[in-house]
Amino acid sequence: MVQDSVCVYCGGTIGYLTCQLDHIVPQAGPGSNNRRENLVAVCERCNRSKSNTPFATWAQDCGISGVSVEEAVARVRRWRNIQDGRAQSAQLRRLQKNVIARLRRTDEDPEIDARSMESVAWMANELHHRVQSAYPSAEVAVYRGSLTAGARRAAGIDSRVNLLGERGKKDRLDRRHHAVDAAVIALMNPSVAKTLAERSSQRWAQRLSGQEETWKSFTGATPGARDRFDSWRDHMLRLTELLNAALAEDRVCVTENLRLRLGSGNAHHEIVRPLARHRLGDGLTAVQVDRASSPALWCALTRQPDFTPRGGLPPSENRVIKVHGRRVTADDNITVFSQKPGDDAAEKPFAAIAVRGGFATIGLTIHHARLYRIEGRKPVYAMLRVFSHDLLPYRRDDLFSVPLALQTISVRCAWPKLRAALAEEAATYLGWVVVGDELEVPMESFTGGYIGGFRKEFPNITRWRIRGFESATVVKLRPNVLAAEGLTESVGDVAKIVGRGWRMSVNVLFSTHPTVVRRDALGRVRHSSAAGLPTTWTVR
Structure with missing residues (x-):
């Protein structure tokens, strides 16, 4: 082609x-x-x-x-x-x-998940060698994935287990199908695996030759094999009962590792853009001041007596500031970040740092988000996205509680109402979240739009996973147990929520008082930790 x-x-x-x-x-x-x-x-x-x-x-x-x-x-x-x-x-x-x-697509593909990165065959053999090395006397076997599928079909488990999605076949829409696979493998033994392989061979031979299909009635080549296969089927039926009970009680948990340390990846975008230059005496709008190329410059500009958060810095031929001890007069140029030609005076602040005489954006380097309640007659919930750049001086400290000055790029890019509340000490710090955190959200009030259509299909889903901090006021969520790889259609409310994500106002979402669920390695909810590990908390 x-x-x-x-x-x-x-x-x-x-x-x-x-x-x-x-x-x-x-x-x-x-x-x-x-x-x-x-x-x-x-x-x-x-x-x-x-x-x-x-x-x-x-x-x-x-x-x-x-x-x-x-x-x-x-x-x-x-x-x-x-x-x-x-x-x-x-x-x-x-x-x-x-x-x-x-x-025709305008949105990005979802992030690569663990399943799409790993080779099941490689992982199985690697695990085989490691277990065999640790336990030389143990009998360790590696089975093909097709045998697992054959085991599910032979036991009728796909039509009996109450996963979300289409019954009667393995449906990847519900992430908990991995737990079903693990349980099926746990009950496997060499005799049953041999019988399943023989059934599969008969199946293809009979279909290709047009013979009568009798492979479904085959349960073993010897009496002993048939007895073991029948016993295995009984165990699989009992497994189905246990899985359904665990699913009904929400005890089959989907977990995800959280990135809590500062990463060692790229600190900024690879493209370096030129800084915009302005004559100091000509004045600056408030958003231009917030795009100042350094924290020191921002402090010098905002500390001028005639600066206001709304009006910015008015023109003045007598203007004189000091930046790092250097005297800057009205005729001197200062530099600001700008992604638009000519520096649009209304361009909003964005996350960037000065690099090699220019600047580079750092919007993809959000380490965590801090949640605040702004006090007032009606409390308002707000989010402060904390960029890794602002945490570099605090590598050895608690990254989630270190103070962030008003001149940091994290605060300068925050929602203006939150910035004002932080300056006036009228915002209460509630806790933090990171990408990958699990939220249990009361869903009763969400009835319209895409989410309303989604809830008609999946009314019992209340657990969500944070997938990104879209802006200073919007967070993106996806259903915790549903995977885009299992979607049968690329359109509709379900496809939009599962594939693209649910973009939600921070204030609206956290006004429902969701619970941030933290789990241990076994999926159990962690309410306390003597080792200082993240614990479950509810937004109040």
Whole structure:
């Protein structure tokens, strides 16, 4: 299948030595979605300009001639096969359909989860060797995944266990199917595994040859094997009862490791942009002051007698400030962060640090979020996203309680009402959360929009997982037990909530007084810890 030496994005001519492979839709977090439908050949100019952005989002304002969603779709529809044939044509049509769907996407792919990163075969063999080394006298066996599937079918467990999703087959929508697999493997033994392998061999042989299918009645080649298989089936029925009881009592927990230490990854985005320069005497808006290129400059500007949080710093030809002991007069230039040409005076503050004479954004380096209640006639809940850069001086301290000065980039990028409350000491610190934290949310008040449609399908889901801090006032959640890999459709309220996430106002969400659930390695709720580990708490 070829693109006729044409860049999918702009239509320019590309060759073997000049083309570059690009991901149409990037993936949140590290890594990439390397499936065929997400990869296209493009020119170097488009690849550099698009960077780590969904094509449909980039195409709206990139300014390159020939770049638009509809033009790219038209180019894909002109793709042709190298070889003729019905199978190749059907394959090409499927590929075109999937590529076009991705060209229209404006949101990123979900982060890579543990299941998609790990090779089950490699992990099984590695575990086999380690267990055998630790216990030389133990009998350790490694079974193929198809035997686990055969065991579930032979015992009828998929139609009996009350997981969410479609009954009668393994459904990956409910993450707790991993627990079912683990339980099935725990009951496996060499004799049953041999019988299951023989059943599978008979099944394919009978289907390929058109013979009568008798493999379902086969329970072993010897009387002893048949007895062991029948006993195993009885145990599997009992396992089904135990699993259903545990599911009904919410004792099959989905857990996730929390990142609590400062990471050692990139401290900022790789692209360094130029700083915007302003003559000090010409004045600055309040948001321009908040985009000052250093905490020291921000302090010098905000401590001027005529500075106000709303009006900023008015023009003054007599203006003189000191930054790190250096005298700056009205005719001198000061520097601020700006992502817009010419520095839009209304551009809101964003997370960035000065780097090599310019600046780089740090929006992806949020270590944790602190939750506050702003006191008043009606309490308001707010969130302070704490960037790793502001925590670097406190590596050896409790990162979740160290003081953050008003000039830190974390506070400067906070919701203005929270900033004012922090300055006036009118905000009560309630606790902290990180990406991956589990929330138990009272859902009774959420009846409209996408979440209302989702709740009609899954009315009993109350446990959610934090997947990101979208802005100073919005948090993104996903259902704790549901996985996007199990979705059968890419549209609808369920697909939007499970796939893209539930974006919720911080004040609305935490006004319901959810519980932040912390668990130990066995999934038990941790209410206290002598070792100082994170414990469960409820927003009050």
